[in-house]
Amino acid sequence: xxxxxxxxxxxxxxxxxxxxxxxxxxxxxxxxxxxxxxxxxxxxxxxxxxxxxxxxxxxxxxxxxxxxxxxxxxxxxxxxxxxxxxxxxxxxxxxxxxxxxxxxxxxxxxxxxxxxxxxxxxxxxxxxxxxxxxxxxxxxxxxxxxxxxxxxxxxxxxxxxxxxxxxxxxxxxxxxxxxxxxxxxxxxxxxxxxxxxxxxxxxxxxxxxxxxxxxxxxxxxxxxxxxxxxxxxxxxxxxxxxxxxxxxxxxxxxxxxxxxxxxxxxxxxxxxxxxxxxxxxxxxxxxxxxxxxxxxxxxxxxxxxxxxxxxxxxxxxxxxxxxxxxxx
Numbered sequence: 125x126x127x128x129x130x131x132x133x134x135x136x137x138x139x140x141x142x143x144x145x146x147x148x149x150x151x152x153x154x155x156x157x158x159x160x161x162x163x164x165x166x167x168x169x170x171x172x173x174x175x176x177x178x179x180x181x182x183x184x185x186x187x188x189x190x191x192x193x194x195x196x197x198x199x200x201x202x203x204x205x206x207x208x209x210x211x212x213x214x215x216x217x218x219x220x221x222x223x224x225x226x227x228x229x230x231x232x233x234x235x236x237x238x239x240x241x242x243x244x245x246x247x248x249x250x251x252x253x254x255x256x257x258x259x260x261x262x263x264x265x266x267x268x269x270x271x272x273x274x275x276x277x278x279x280x281x282x283x284x285x286x287x288x289x290x291x292x293x294x295x296x297x298x299x300x301x302x303x304x305x306x307x308x309x310x311x312x313x314x315x316x317x318x319x320x321x322x323x324x325x326x327x328x329x330x331x332x333x334x335x336x337x338x339x340x341x342x343x344x345x346x347x348x349x350x351x352x353x354x355x356x357x358x359x360x361x362x363x364x365x366x367x368x369x370x371x372x373x374x375x376x377x378x379x380x381x382x383x384x385x386x387x388x389x390x391x392x393x394x395x396x397x398x399x400x401x402x403x404x405x406x407x408x409x410x411x412x413x414x415x416x417x418x419x420x421x422x423x424x425x426x427x428x429x430x431x432x433x434x435x436x437x438x439x440x441x442x443x444x445x446x447x448x449x450x451x452x
Contacts, residue, residue, distance in 0.1 A: 128208045129224040131189045136173075144186060145202070146209045148238070149179025150227070173228055175240030377428040378408070380448045381441060382417040390417050397441065408450070418448070425449070 128144065135142045136152055143149040150173050157169045182202070190201035212230070215222045216238070221231040228242040382393060390407050394417060397405035408418045419435075419442075422428040428447040435442040 126208045126211060128205065128212070129227055131186060131193070132224070133226055135185060135189055136171075139185065141179075142186060143179050143181065143183050144205070144209060145182040146180055146206060147212065148175055148177040150175055170245070173240070173242040175228070175230070175238075175242075177238045376450050377422040377425050378418040378448055378450055379420050379428060379432050379435070379442070379445050380416055380418050381405070381445050383414070385415050385417060387415060390415050393417050400439065400441075402439070402441075410451075416448075419445070 132142050132144070132150055136150070140152040141149055152171050152173055155170050155172055157166065159166050186205060187198060187201045190196065190204060191198055194201070194204075196204075212222050216230060216232050221229055223229045226243055228240055231239045231241065233239050381397075382390065385393070387407075394405045394407060397417075397419070402419065404420045406418060408416045410416075420428065420431060422431065425447055432442060432445055432447060435445070
């Protein structure tokens with residue numbers, strides 16, 4: 125049983141040349157990734173082999189591999205290699221070729237010289253493992269024109285849909301405005317008594333009697349009260365909007381030092397942090413009643429992360445801390 129091919133394959137993992145005494149030298153070469161125009165295929169890089177029958181001098185690399193693999197002496201390993209080489213040469217004389225698995229094929233040509241055909245897939249190379257070929261057809265002018273035509277048609281369809289949407293929105297807005305105007309005139313009823321005439325053009329909401337002075341003063345007071353009420357409501361609405369905006373822009377990020385802790389342990393940890401002058405440590409409970417020990421209050425994640433890097437340099441308490449967004 126010839127074991128020479130296995131030793132050559134293993135040695136080529138970390139060497140670019142393996143010499144077989146009495147046979148020749150196998151040399152590894154790197155082949156860059158390439159494009160095969162016949163199949164429109166990109167081929168990955170690989171390591172292939174060459175063979176030089178003149179490299180027969182023993183460099184002890186192969187012999188040492190036998191010594192370590194079979195725990196034999198150096199002379200015994202050398203004799204085993206020589207016996208396998210003789211067997212290969214006899215096979216070449218009889219069959220004119222000999223295949224070394226995963227390495228290549230040795231042949232004797234018509235002139236009696238030895239030739240070598242490397243394995244098409246290349247030799248085993250860990251850093252090239254997993255790279256495979258893939259197809260990419262050549263783009264022609266016709267293909268480009270078809271692609272441009274398809275993109276142009278899609279863009280036209282999108283514009284048409286957009287135009288229809290805009291027109292329908294105009295129609296909806298017009299209908300809503302007309303309905304609001306009709307409702308405005310239907311709700312605005314004139315205020316009058318049986319003995320006074322009303323000047324409709326004085327107000328859309330209130331009608332002022334022309335002859336009764338006391339009624340006019342009462343109506344004026346009502347208008348003032350109404351305006352005061354409207355101003356009050358507007359002021360309340362503006363105040364709520366400002367408070368909502370301030371709440372929205374309030375700090376919403378913090379640094380988490382401990383999570384899923386008990387109340388007692390959290391309080392002890394916070395007390396320790398406070399003693400070390402980290403006064404911003406506090407206890408935070410979420411909607412699921414999970415307790416966390418957090419630190420600081422920041423308006424954005426970048427500010428929290430920058431402060432966390434500084435704190436990690438100051439105290440080991442922040443070594444495993446992380447930034448969290450505070451959600452209501």
